Amino acid sequence: MSRxxxxxxxxxLVLAVNAGLVVAKAAVWATTGSLAVGSEAVNSLADVAYSAVVVAGLYLTTRPPDFSHPHGHERIEPFVSLFVALGVFAAGGAVLWQATTAVLSGDIAVTTAPTAVAVLAGTAAVKYGLYRYCLRVADETHSPALRATALDNRIDILTASAALVGVVGANLGVPALDPAAAGVVALGILYTGYEIVEDNVDYLVGSAPPEDLRVEIVRRALVHPDVEGAHDVIAHYVGPEIDVSLHIEVEGDRTLMEAHDIETEVMESIRALDQVDDVFVHVDPKELGEWKDDEEIERLVGNAEE
Known part of the structure; x- marks a missing residue:
C-alpha cells in the first residue's frame, strides 16, 4: 500500500470510530444521566471535529506535486499536527478545570450503572487498538500527523480510564476518586500536547535529523570508490522529509561524463533513504584544494566506521 x-x-478509520463512539456514549448518557459518560460523549464529539480536520489535512498532504508545490504537499503535515496539539491542550485544560471545580464545590456526581462501565471500558479498549495502529502506520510512513493522532488516541485511553475510575469509585463508596483521577489524567494530557509540539517544531524550523541518519548519509557518500572526501554536508528537515546537500571530492582528471555519473550514483544512494526527499551533490576536483577540515564530518565518519 502506498504512503x-x-x-x-x-x-x-479514526473519523469513523470516533463518530461511532459519540453515538454509543450519547445513548448511554441519555439512559443513565452519567456525567462521566456525558463528558466522554462531548470528548468524542470534539474528536470527530478534529478528526474531520485531520482527514482534510491528510488529503492535502498526500496530493501529488503541482506547479505551485513542486516538492509535494507533505510540509502541511506539521501544521495538521499542531492543530491536534491545540485540541489536546484544550482537552487537558478542560479536564483539569472540571476536576478542580468538582473538588472545590464538593459536587461530585457519578453513576453506578453497568452500561456506563461497559461503554467506558469499551472506549478504552478501542482507543488502545487505534493508538497502536496509528503509531505503527506513522512509523512506517514517517507521518507526523498520524503520530499526533496516535498520541491523541492515547489521551482518550486515559480520559476513559479516569471516567471508569470515577464510576468504580462510586460503586466502592469513594466518589472522590473521579476528580482525583481526572486531575492526574489532565496532567498526562497536557504533557502529550507538549510532546506533539516538540516533535513538530523540528520539522517547522528545519532542524537536523537524528545523528544515526546523518552518519548513514555521510557513509553512503564516502563508500563510493571514486569519492575521496566530503565536506559542507547539510541535512535538515523540510516538513517531515529531509533535504541533503553536500560537496564531494573526486580526482580532477575525470571527464565531465564521469563526474556526472559519480554525482548521480551518490545522489541516488542517499535519496534511497526513506526519509530523504531531495539531494544536491556538488563535485569538487580534489586538486583544487577546496576540501576543508570539518570536525563534524570527521566525527560522523568515525561513527560510520564503528
Missing part, C-alpha cells in the same frame, strides 16, 4: 493510501485510510 498516500495508508495515511488516508487511517484518517478515515
Amino acid at each position: 498516500k493510501d495508508a495515511v488516508r485510510r487511517v484518517g478515515a
Whole structure:
C-alpha cells in the first residue's frame, strides 16, 4: 500500500470510530444521566471535529506535486499536527478545570450503572487498538500527523480510564476518586500536547535529523570508490522529509561524463533513504584544494566506521 493510501485510510478509520463512539456514549448518557459518560460523549464529539480536520489535512498532504508545490504537499503535515496539539491542550485544560471545580464545590456526581462501565471500558479498549495502529502506520510512513493522532488516541485511553475510575469509585463508596483521577489524567494530557509540539517544531524550523541518519548519509557518500572526501554536508528537515546537500571530492582528471555519473550514483544512494526527499551533490576536483577540515564530518565518519 502506498504512503498516500495508508495515511488516508487511517484518517478515515479514526473519523469513523470516533463518530461511532459519540453515538454509543450519547445513548448511554441519555439512559443513565452519567456525567462521566456525558463528558466522554462531548470528548468524542470534539474528536470527530478534529478528526474531520485531520482527514482534510491528510488529503492535502498526500496530493501529488503541482506547479505551485513542486516538492509535494507533505510540509502541511506539521501544521495538521499542531492543530491536534491545540485540541489536546484544550482537552487537558478542560479536564483539569472540571476536576478542580468538582473538588472545590464538593459536587461530585457519578453513576453506578453497568452500561456506563461497559461503554467506558469499551472506549478504552478501542482507543488502545487505534493508538497502536496509528503509531505503527506513522512509523512506517514517517507521518507526523498520524503520530499526533496516535498520541491523541492515547489521551482518550486515559480520559476513559479516569471516567471508569470515577464510576468504580462510586460503586466502592469513594466518589472522590473521579476528580482525583481526572486531575492526574489532565496532567498526562497536557504533557502529550507538549510532546506533539516538540516533535513538530523540528520539522517547522528545519532542524537536523537524528545523528544515526546523518552518519548513514555521510557513509553512503564516502563508500563510493571514486569519492575521496566530503565536506559542507547539510541535512535538515523540510516538513517531515529531509533535504541533503553536500560537496564531494573526486580526482580532477575525470571527464565531465564521469563526474556526472559519480554525482548521480551518490545522489541516488542517499535519496534511497526513506526519509530523504531531495539531494544536491556538488563535485569538487580534489586538486583544487577546496576540501576543508570539518570536525563534524570527521566525527560522523568515525561513527560510520564503528
